[in-house]
Structures are given as C-alpha cells and as structure tokens.
Amino acid sequence: MNAVSHAGRWLLNRRDFLRYGGTGLSGIALTALLSESGLLSAENDRLPIRPKVFPENPLAARLPHFAPRAKRVLVIFCSGACSHLDTWDYKPELIKHHGQPLPGSEKLITFQGENGGLTKSPFDFKPRGQSGKFISELLPNLADLADDLCFVHSMTARSNTHGPAENQMSTGFTLDGFPSMGAWVSYAMGTENQDLPAFVAIPDPRGVPQAGPNNWGSGFLPAVFQGTAFNADKPIPHLVRPKELTSLADRSSRDFLKLLNDAHLQQHPGDTELSARIASYELAAKMQLRAVEVGDFSGESASTRRLYGLDDANKLKAGFARNCLLARRLLERGVRFVQLFNGAYAMGEGVGNWDGHKTLKSQYDIHGPILDQPAAALIKDMKARGLLADTLVVWTTEFGRMPTFQKGASGRDHNPKGFTVWLTGAGVKRAFSYGATDEFGYQAVENVATIYDLHATILHLLGLDHERLSFYHNGIERRLTDVHGHVLTEILV
C-alpha cells in the first residue's frame, strides 16, 4: 500500500484544498471540518476515505487506494435466481439419491412451501476443457470457457425473496434505497471517458429485473453516480434532439443558452457550480455524439455478428446478443462499470427469467440458449481484444435453488444457503473453484462466502479498500459492505 493515501495526497495539495470547498478556518471549525472528512490523521490507515468530488467535474477519474488489478467491471446478472445445481455445481450424490428425501429436513418449509424429494438435474454434466470442470449441457458455450473461469461455489445470501436478495447483490443491503455497487465504484473512481456515463446498466430486452432501478441506483450518494440505464434497443432517454427542432434551431438555442450562462457567470464570479453546469452542457453534447456511436453496430464485422448471434432467429437471444455487444463497446470506451442483465420480471414467475419453480426443465430450455452463446461470445471477444487484462467480469444471480423439487411441481424453490458465482478477467485465478456446497448442493459448507465478501473482493481488485471507502450519510460512515466482508484472497492471482 502507498505510504500516503489518495485522500492524504489530496490534502497535501493545499492550493487545491483551498480552492475546492475546503475551508481555511482557524480553530474549531477547521478541526471539525477535517475530522468530518477523515483527513486529520492520514497516517491512520483505518480511517474512512471519502473521495473528494469536485462540482466542476464530479466524474473526473480518481486514483484508487492502492495499485489496482482491474480498471473496470462487467457484471452479468441472471435475474430470478439461476439454479447452481443445473449449471455450475455438479453433484453426483444428487443423481444417486434422486427421489429420496433431503436428509434432516423432513418438514422443511422454503419460500413457496413444502418440498418433495431430491431431484437430479434434468441436464447432463460433463467435464470441460483441460481442467475437466463438470458443467451442465444447458450452457455449452459458456462451459467451453471453463478453463478461464474462477468459480465461487459457496456463496450465501441474506434473503430468500427476489427483491431484497437482488438489492443485496447489487447494493449490499436487502432494504431499498442504498447505493449500488456501480454507484460506489463511480463515486470512488470517476471515469476515464467523460463522454459516456461512468456506470451503465443494460436491462434485458424483456424489461427490468425484479428490484428494478434499485440495482443501479445511487441511494444517498449524489445522483451523478447512479447508473444510466439503456440497452441496444432503448437508448439513453432524451439523448436525441427533439423532432420539433431542426438541427439549426437546436444549435442556435444552445448557443443562446451559452450566451445567457456566460453573462450570468460574470455576475457571479467564483461560483464553481455555475461553471460546472455550463460544462455539463458541453459534456451532454459530446455524449449525444458518443452514445449514438457506441450503439451503432454497423462497423462490426460479420464474424463478430455471428459470434454473438446478433442475427439469430430467436428474437430474445438476438436482443440479448445486441446488449452483450453494447457492453463490450462501452467497456472498450472506458466506461467504468457495466451491469448486464439477463432476465426480467414483467412477465411473471419464471417466464422471462430464471425463477424455475414449476417446470424447471422447460423454462431453462428457453433461458439457457438466450444467455449462453451471446455471453460466451462477449467473454471470448473481450479476451481476444485484450480487454480481460484489465476488466473484471463477474457472473452472478441473487441466490441459488433447492436440490429438491417443490411438492407437486417440477421445479426448484429459492435457496439462499448455497449458490455459485464466477469471475474472470483481471486479477482472478483461471480454472479455479473456491468453496463448496454439501454433497447435495443444499448449503455452503466449505469456505462459506457472503455477498459482502464478493463485494469486498471486487472493490479490492479495483484497488479500493472496502472498509475505508465510505460516504458520510446522516452520522454514519456508510460502506458497500456495511460492517462485514473479507476479501476472498484465495481466488486472486
């Protein structure tokens, strides 16, 4: 770790300190202010670090706390709770004990009620790649990447209901209204590309996930850090000039605005927020060009189109493929945090997402192909372009599913006691599996990991100390990981 923290370095630059909202007060006011910012004792490396955000450019790139492994993050979020037992977590004992009761849980009541016997996956597992990792036939293209993936099989969640569990996966808290991981990261690091949002959430072509915008909200952080939600089919709202105005009228209108604002600024010298707002209009103009460009796939080669399945006859798959390609193009252009959703809730339980309660086989036969080829293509493409070297990819879902089928149904109920996520790209081991669930995949038993741990690890790879990155909100030093979390050091390279 550097001897002087980022915040400390900033403190040393006294001229900036005076200019940007610091106060040159003597006595108690100064002391209060400094202690409030956690800056008095830069030598104490346990104090909270609150990134200094300048109103002129709140998204200016900021240095992390220590040398990072990753510069940006892609999260692929399978909404609805994708079953670990039918994808990544191979359980031969489940096949052997198919139809028998889950030992020690005769009267187990889970989210939707009673459960039947243990049920093997309707999808066959086979060894993949050189590592021989067993992965199910549901996701053959992703399975082919087994040697690149780092699995965490011992994940646990705090809630067994979608809304709160999605909240936890995206914000660290089961309750509504806390800042999302992407918001924390843009707050901590800003972005290197000012012409595009720092944090983009890409909703599924079918709609938004269960917890909706809380997955990419800014909570009590300034709104500038919230995720901008758009996808390949629905661009950023209000991005384009209104049809009522000609391009010349638009231009003249903005020139006149500039004239008004410049004259006004002269009347109010020293008010940096006014110049920040003028600058935001210039950024908006650049974003209008850049965001249109990023969504324009005409320059992509035929082989890329094929790789992702852009022209697939399955409309939903082709839609998700376009979103995957959009994700790559955003990351390529320096967007700090991209959250790519697979699955939405508008159509009801399990229809548009991974919530396989009733007929898991037929539901997953629909969802598997939508996810598989496009997501695998995205990772292959990122790898080929060298993006994986400094981009962290995290595949996740809100919780796992039961090793039993529900009583009277052919699907699995919610299970927060054990599930799988995987990571790839910057800073994580390849062909590695961490932690394990029990022999039936019911609960995590080895190296039990929490969502806090996953968040701590993601921040760590970005060079951020999850125990110090904080925002002072109403008397509390808020953190993404609340008062929990340990970096999963074993999965790091």
Added chain:
Amino acid sequence: MCFQFQLWVLSSLILRASLTPFAAENQKAPSPIPVEPKADTSTSKLSHWAFRPLEKPAVRAVKAKSWIRNPIDTFILAWLERESLSPSPEADRITLIRRLSFDLLGLPPAPGEADRFVQDPGAQAYELLIERLLASPQYGERWARHWLDGVRFAETHGFEMNQPRPNAWPYRDYVIRAFNEDKPYDRFIFEQLAGDASGADEATGFLVGGPWDQVKSPDINLTQQQRMDELHDIVNTASATFLGLTVGCARCHDHKFDPISQTDYYAMQAVFAGVQHGERTLRTPDSDERTMKADLLRRIVENLDDQLAHFAPLANPALSQTNVARTPNPRENTEAFTPVEARFVRFTIHETLNHAEPCLDELEIFGAGHNSRNVALGAKASASGTLPNFEIHKLEHLNDGKVGNDHSWISNEAGRGWVQIELPEKQLINRIVWSRDRRDIYKDRVPAVYTIEVAATPNLWQAVAGRPPLRPPVHAKQNVDRFPPVKARAIRFAILESSSDEPCLDELEVYTAGDSPRSVARQSSGAKVFVSGNLQTSDAHPAEHLIDGQFGAEHSWISNERGRGWVQVEFPDAVVINKVVWSRDREGKLKDRVPTRYQIEVATDTVQAGEQSLSPDPERNPKSQISNFKFEISNQDQRRLAAQTETREQNSIESDRRTWKLVSSSNDREPFQPNAKPKVAYSPAGLMQSETAHLSELLAAKKRHEDEVKALMAFPAVYAGKFEPPGPTHRLNRGEPMQKQEIVAPGALRSIGPQLGLGSDLPEQHRRVSLARWMIDPKNPLTARVMVNRIWQHHFGKGLVDTPSDFGLNGSRPSHPELLDWLAGEFVASGWSVKAIHRLILSSSTYRQSSRSNPHSMAVDASDRLLWRYPPRRLEAEALRDSILCVSGNLDLKMGGPGFDLFDPNNNYVRVYNPKKQFGPPEWRRMVYQFKPRMRLDDVFGAFDCPDAGQITPKRTSSTTPLQALNLLNSPFVVQQAGFFAARLQHDAASDAPAQVRRAFRLAFSRGPTASEEEAGVRLIREEGLIPFCRALFNANEFIYVF
C-alpha cells in the same frame, strides 16, 4: 400550543396519570426505573452537546452593531468577526423577492408582484412580503415536500412488487395543511405518532410511510425477518425524524457512539409492536353527524324492507327442505316427472356448490314410454354464456354424447347461468339426466340451486323439477306467505314446531288478491277465529287477538301446547285470497315462541276452485308449478296433524269435511336462525300490474336511501396503519429474528431526556401516546433543536448541524451552537410555531445578505459555513418542474386529493413503470402531488437528486450531470412546456420579438434583458422562432439557481 390542544393534553394527563411519563413526576425524585450502569451511559457521552438541556445562551459582544436586526445576526456576526470576515451587503430587491418566493413557495414571483415589491417605498415592504408568502397555500406545499423527504414518504410499497398505495395521499395533504395552519410542532409530532388518539387519523401515515415487502411466504424465517424490517423502519424513522438520533444503529448491538443500548432499541420497537401496514377508515369532523343521519336512513330502509316482504316469492309447499338440502351429485342426477309435452327444455342455475361458474358435461332428455332414448343428442342448444377461451368448455359439448371435464360447458358467470335445448319436435318426455363430470374426477362447479322447466310452445314454461331457491327463514317480526290466488271460505295455520315454549302469534292477516288488497281476517269484517287452545296460565292472550288488527305482545295469542297449536279463521263469504302475513311480535321486541314449522291450508268452496282462471298471469299457472311434485310429509308430521285434527273436531267446526288445500308451509324456507336479522326476498312472480308498479317504487326508494347511506358512510380509507394488540417484544441477539432473548417493555431512551417507565402489558395506543409525550416534553433536549435546525437548513441549504437527522456523537457539531440553542428556546417559547422561526430567520440581516462572492472571504471560508454571504443553491427537482409550469402559464394550483401519475397505467403483479411520454393538464399540478412511487424516479426531474424514498432523506444531495442537461434540453415535457411558454409570449407580446424577449425575461428571471441579451434573443426568435428561445431560458443557470 393552541388552547384546545393544551386542554386535551391536560385532560388526558389527569385521566391517565399512571401513564404520564414525566409531567406528573417532574417535581419528584428521578424515575424509579433502574438504569443499568453501562459503558455507553458514561458521563462523557451524556455530556455531548445535544443531550444537554437547552439553556438560554449568552449573547456575544459584536462590533458592527448597526448590522444587527435580531439576535440571529449577533450570533452569526460574532463568528464572522472572530475570523475577520464581514457580512455581505443586503441583496437587491429582485434577488430578495426571488429568494423568498423560491424559499417559501418553491415558485418564481409573478412579474407584477416582483415589480410592486421593487417599487414599494414602505419601510415594512419586506416584512409584509414575508407575511404574504407565509399565508400563501403554496407555502405548505413547498415545506411539506421537505418534511416528506425526511420521512421516506412514497405511495407504493417498494421492493420487487412495488404496488401502489392508492390511499396514502391523505398523509401528504395532512402535512401540507399542518404547515399552512402553522400547527404547533409538538402537536404535529403527537399526531404523527398517535393521531388516532386525537382525531387526526391520517397523520399516522407517518408510521407506515416506509417500504413494505408484499411478497409473503410460508417460510417463518422470512416472515419474521420482514416484520422486524417493518418495525425497524418505524423505529429508525421516528427517532431520526423527531430526535435526530440513529436509534436504528442499536438493532444488533449497543450503539457504537451514542448512549443508546440495544434494549433501548427494542423498547422503542415495543412501542410500535402493534402497528401494522395497511389502511384504516378515516374519521372526519362530521363523522358523528353523518353516522346519525345514516342510522336514520337505515331505519327507513328497514321499513321499506317490511313493505317489500309483502312481495315475497311465491310459496312452494310441494318442495321439502330435505330435498333441497340433499347435496347434488357431480356424477349423475336423474330428474323424473309426470310425462309432459315439451319442445323446449331449460336448465336454470341459481347457485353452485362453491359459487364458481357452473359446469355441465352432459344434459340428456328421455322420452316417455318403452325404449326411450336421449332425444337431446345433437339438438339445438343455447346458453346464457360460455366461459371464453377454453377449447374444452364449449356449448356444443352439452349434448354431444361425450362426457368428462374435457367435453363440458361452463357458464361465464359465477354461480349462475342457463342452458336450453330445443327438440326437433314436440314430444312427451318424463326424465332428464344431467352431470358435471360423468367421469367423477371434478367435483366443483356443481349446480346446487336450479330449476328445470319445459315448454311445448315458446315461453310457456312450466317447472318440472329442480331445487329452486329457498324463501327467507321465519322471523319473529313479520312473515309473508304469498301463493297463487285461491277462493277461500276459511284458512288454517297449523304450527308444527316453535323456537321455544308455547308458540305465539300477535296477528294473522289474510289479504284478498287483486289491485286493492283488503285484509279479510278481521273481526270487524265478520271473520271468526278458532284455535287449538289458549295458554291456560293466563287469559291475556286470547284467540281474538289474532284478528283484532293490533300488533305486539299485549295483543297476541299464545297456544296452550308447547311447540304446537293451530288457528282457523272463517270468512263470512268466500273470498279470493293470495297472501297471509303473520308475526310473533310485529313491534320487533320479543323473539321467543316463534312458530318455526307451519302449514297454511285453505278451505275452498268446491274441490276445484277456479284458481286457474283467477291467476293474473296464465303463464305462471299455479297448478303447473306444483302439480308434478309429490307433497312430502313426514310420518311425525302426519301424527301431529292427526292429533290436531282431533282437537279441531272437538271444537266442532262444521266444515271439516271440506277440501283443504295446502297453499304454503315452512318447507321451502331456509332454516330458522334465532338472532338473525330479517332477510328480504321478493319476486314479481304472480303480481298484479299495480303491485308490480308498487314493487318497483319500493325498490327504487330503497336503492335511493341505500345509496345515500353509502355516500354518508363512505369515510375515506387512508394508508395510516392498522393497530393490533401487540404481543411481547424480545431483544434479539445480534438482531437475528430467530434468536429471541429477554422480553423488553415499551419505552423511550433511558439515558437521554426525561425518564419513561412503562409496563410490558401497556395497551397499544397508550404506548405511542406515551412515547409522543416523552418526545414533546420541553425538557427533551433534542426535539426542538432538531426541528429548528431543519428549518434553518431549508432556508440556507445547510443546517447549523449538517447531519439533520443525527445529533449524536458521530453527527456533525453545530457551526453555531449558541444560535441553535437560542432558536430552539424561541421555538418552544412561541408555542412550537414553525412560522415564528421562519419570521425570525427571514427578517435577519443574515438572510438578507447578497450571495455575491468575494475572494477574501472565499479564501477563508469557501463553503460559507459561517454565512458571510447568502449561499446560492440549485432548485430541487420539484421546484424546477413547478417553475417551468408556472412560467409556461400552465401550472394548476389545485390542492390536495389523489396525485397524478407520471407512469403509464399497469396492472402487472410486479408493477412495471413505463414513464409517460405525453403530458396533459392532469400532470400540470405541482410535483408534490405526483403519485410518488418508491424507487422509481421521474424520467425528467428524477436526475436532479430526487429522493427515491427507499431510505429517509433528511438532506438532499445536489449534483450536476450531463443527463440533467439532456433531460432539460430534449425531454418531451420540457419541449412541450417551451411551446406553451412561446404561445404565452405570442399572446402577451404579439409578434413583436423585442417585446417577447422582455416579457420572457420578466416571467423567467423577474428582470428585463440586457442589451446584448435582448439582441441575441431577438435574433434567435426571428431566425428559429420562439420555442428554441423559450427552451434556452428553462435551461439557464439563472432559472435553476437561487441567489
């Protein structure tokens, strides 16, 4: 504090002295509640500035005395002078009126108002302006929005389903009213915690204003967790809002910084343990009056019901209860009857076993005679309606010879429907077989109450079988037995069973058929009465009472036998009758001795009296209705009747050898219910035309009165919580719902403020009342400090304490502690008047300073914490939207009521929020009236740091982003309003571009343009029209910042 409220508090203090937390004990020694000596109550923590009692601070000496307008300025100036800073000069009047107008109303001043203020030479012009603005109804709307942020108010539940709370808005309106009326703050707090105890029902919307997870599960762990989260939200919000403390931090362990133990947290949780999310009926000031009026109308309706009862459905004595009570068979039912000529067969279903849409898989009709076959097969079928979209449930399945659920018909109405078969030709039939599922798998949807009718020619229906609906049960007050007209010489009423003792009748009325019915069973008209016997213990109940035309117990007859007896009335001449009305006590007082099983028979002149020709409606031939049923009478009844006949003979009635015809009985009535209200049933069957008209009049009158009752009793429902008796509250180890520790009694914080000791078994409402009183006790060191700080914050953009809902050890220290205490003292002294604090602040020199920056002061205090200038601010989302509408001329100032929705309608069970793209007048109200969803921000203004109501937002952030710029430049809303602004300019200044520019600047900025602004504006208008010009003004920094 207003006098009435004082009085109320005082009287309730006396009434509930035992519950009084400290008012009664404040002269005595400290509370006997033992306070555990804990580390967190160490003196260092308790000596924290915010926990110390309010004291009147000393006023410091200052040099620039001429600047001082009131003590606020002295406190501010003292700190400025200490840092060698000077206050800024007073702002110009345009700036001041804009500042005050945005600050108090959230709207720009109208051009005329601004000009008047600028030109007003009066010394009091500024103070008068403050008064005018504080009196404006828009003031309450502006300041309610601040309050609603702090209490996480929203109108949907949050979490994944996020469904609407359509009746949450009354709380929003309550807050607006409270600010407008300057409701004393102590009362405001009290009502939000316990308004149900003081006639302010909607105020407790505060308690349940937070998120509520609608996803419910049989998993007890999840259920407990959800409940704990609900209560956490209430404890957290109440303590942060009123006390400025993060009590929520003590959920899992003692508070890390403040003297709040985990037990304190659960004591507060116990206060709210009976509060449940949900709606409650809202009482209004005229509730009592309306209830009384409705009661009166209900009595009129009862009277109408008594009249309606005269049109009771025709008696059907052939029908037996046992027959009706027999559970219909889902598999197969055979209905046999005397052969009848039929071309049409109709099966009418009045009710099914489970009130689901009825189902028939097959309806077979058999001809009379040997080798009869199913003649329905393939005949023409019709039905009232068929459940849509099911291949397996179609009308043609009814008579296709295929059985089972997969080949069935289902009606499209719950519990009702009819099917009809038209045979190719008229023929004799004597049997119908029907089933719901001949395969015996499905047992629901079985017709339970039904009528089978046949007709030889269209519409001449006659009932041949069925289980028709039963008539209402016998009632003590009045019973009507209506039957087809019959010529009678005498009538007898045989009682077979009574509800208790010897049966009693106060009157037996018999009415003639026809347009003007007469009561003929009257002594006065020559009728004679004979009875089985009179009660022997008393001569107060003779037979004559039965026909004396007088009602009530004192004019009644009582039989001499328990549970039986008979009455016979002889008419002087034969009369055609169709109705008997009888009662045990027509005055409705006594309910015992009611005849519950009975038969009514009529002695006709001849064996075949001319019933048929007398029937007013030949289609409803009485003979056909009953002739095909077998009159069922049990052996026991036969014995009883035989015994009674004996008695009758002893009474030597001459005409006993006459033919007696059964016209009515209790057999087709629902079973008697001793304490049930009278059940009203009526039917137009068998009525004369004039009677039908009368029935219609009665029904119309009844509906009118019932509608009126409904309107009177339509007290609005409000999402203000339901209150249930609380169970025990346990401390939870590490806050884990399944790790219950000791029981914790309701209470407040033990280390801060006055003491409050309450019993574990304290009733629900008393808990909240007690906590509210503890909070509003003037000795509570936090309550007043916290609120004056909030008021300060919204005037200056930042509180004296910068953590408005955390005054604890980890919160910010006040920049001006003495000023905070002085304001808090003034607040309490003013009777907790929020407007009094506004006046103090707004009239200070501090507030009236210019916002102009200067390099010297910037170098010393760039964040303006010492207030050397008035700090400029960006408008919040709501004020910005309201201002755009105001300047475009479209703002609708309609107050209150349900809000407008900025999202498209949607009924998905996980609600989908698609922003509206087109806006009309309903969306042009102030944004405080937006139907505010949780976690879903408005498409345009949400980006301006609008809170999402997931958590409390005591202080908004204020960020500047390119997306805000895009929204204000390109959104349909802003472009549309720019169009209206343009039309307004066109109207106000015709086509004179310079005049348009000047008018636009006055409307948007309250000033005229500079020469270069005017020139550029005119050029833009001439080249590109007004809309691009108006759009630029809405985007200008001058429009969106307050100076």
